[in-house]
Amino acid sequence: MAPPHQQQPQRIFFAGGGTGGHLYPGLAIARAVVRLAPQVQPHFIGARRGIERDILPATAFPHTLLDLHPLYRSAPWNNWRTVVGAFSAWRAISALSAGARPRAVIGTGGYAAGVALAWGRAHGVPTMLHEPDSHPGLTTRAFAGGARALYLGFSEAAGRLKPGANTDVLPLGCPIEPPPVPPPSRREARAKWDLPEDAFVVLVTGGSQGARAINEAVAAWIDQGLPHGVCVLWSTGRQQAAAWLDRDSARVKVRPYLAPIADAYAAADIAIARAGAMSIAELCAWSIPALLVPLPTAAQDHQTYNARATASSGGAIHLPQPELTAARLDSEVRGLLTDPVRLADMRAAMQARARPDAAQAIARSILGLLDIPIAADSPYYQP
Incomplete structure (x- = not known):
């Protein structure tokens, strides 16, 4: 040759x-x-x-x-x-x-x-x-x-x-950009975020522009009081960061954007995210169960189909935006927090769909x- x-x-x-x-x-x-x-x-x-x-x-x-x-x-x-x-x-x-x-x-x-x-x-x-x-x-x-x-x-x-x-x-x-080999350990990732190793970490991301509906529901959920042991890594989007930075605390890490995002993925137990194909692909590659909130205005409602497909495989929960409230978030997170078997099954389902x-x-x-x-x-x- x-x-x-x-x-x-x-x-x-x-x-x-x-x-x-x-x-x-x-x-x-x-x-x-x-x-x-x-x-x-x-x-x-x-x-x-x-x-x-x-x-x-x-x-x-x-x-x-x-x-x-x-x-x-x-x-x-x-x-x-x-x-x-x-x-x-x-x-x-x-x-x-x-x-x-x-x-x-x-x-x-x-x-x-x-x-x-x-x-x-x-x-x-x-x-x-x-x-x-x-x-x-x-x-x-x-x-x-x-x-x-x-x-x-x-x-x-x-x-x-x-x-x-x-x-x-x-x-x-x-x-997508695949996870590094070997990936960051959970202990190392959480140490970088100054989070307890035994915390239940929820990653919130709406992409580079953020998702206002998700941000508003997450802010209301934080304001009413997070469940014991829950910490939040919250990417608000660059244009929306100013409205939510005052929620930053020891248990809530507010950032305009996560780049690189590897340490956030490595630290997360679950994610709250839009249902774009690339976002789901990354969550699958990192084996992160998700609450998927499709963008209602997406062309041909394709994010809803993405969310339904991922939920049908067992790796995610499809949460339509009209149902997105602080109370619903709290209920879903508490359900996963107290059911490690279900959480492990969801993680395995996401891993099965992964194509890094x-x-x-x-x-x-x-x-x-x-x-x-x-x-x-x-x-x-x-x-």
Whole structure:
């Protein structure tokens, strides 16, 4: 096998974005692909109006941002923007491909992926899709039939898709940053937070922006008095931190954001969180039972489907936002605090769903389907 620098460059388009849930999996897969096969050259295609405009310039990957728009369901008269943007994006992708035809187009969901996948399909370029959620999005459903591979974050999504006869359907999980090996010990993690080793630690997180409904319920729960022995690690979100920092105490650690989050995960007995696919994937990787509060306004209510699927497996409790009160939180936490057998079963159920090496597994599959060899000097090479 030729050394990586002597091998023919292999270009792959990654298309997706709009939100972090559609962009970050693509970045994780691309990084894993390059670690395995340095001759691969990922190129990201996204929307000028999506999160990718802020994230992609800070990465090492070349990228092209196009005038892409979603379907305006509540304001259909604006869909002319979607049509015009699609035509201009098609021309831009054709021009981008003129110098070096891609080996594949990999869509990671969202409106930013559709045109690139359609272009690939029309030009005979293999297409592959990653769907993070239990309820597949419109883009995944539209392109599943002709895809070479469907990579699923939730195995439950397979029942809602119509793959083609030659489509590989692989529930390999959501690409995340896996726990370190070995992970931080509970004692070490709690010492860093200045928490008792024998405390029952509840991690509260609504993501980088926070979740106001969760924050308000948690604040009310703290104000009424936490159960004996319970401590809280509370990530409020950067924009909301000022309203809740006065609750910080020996038993309640209030932070705008947790980065890195490893010591919080290592210290936690349970989590209260939104039901985004990436959040659930991380909780599974760390074997943390969860009270999942889906975002009611999520597209196609996909977080509710994620929460239901995880709860059905036994690893979580689905707690709809209208039912989220201080009294309900107190009841659920006390129930788990006093039932170690149930808590252990939930932890085992979350561990059973864990796919911490999803990015590498997906990357290996992509390279195998494209017949691109893994570099012999890659730390992940397996002869």
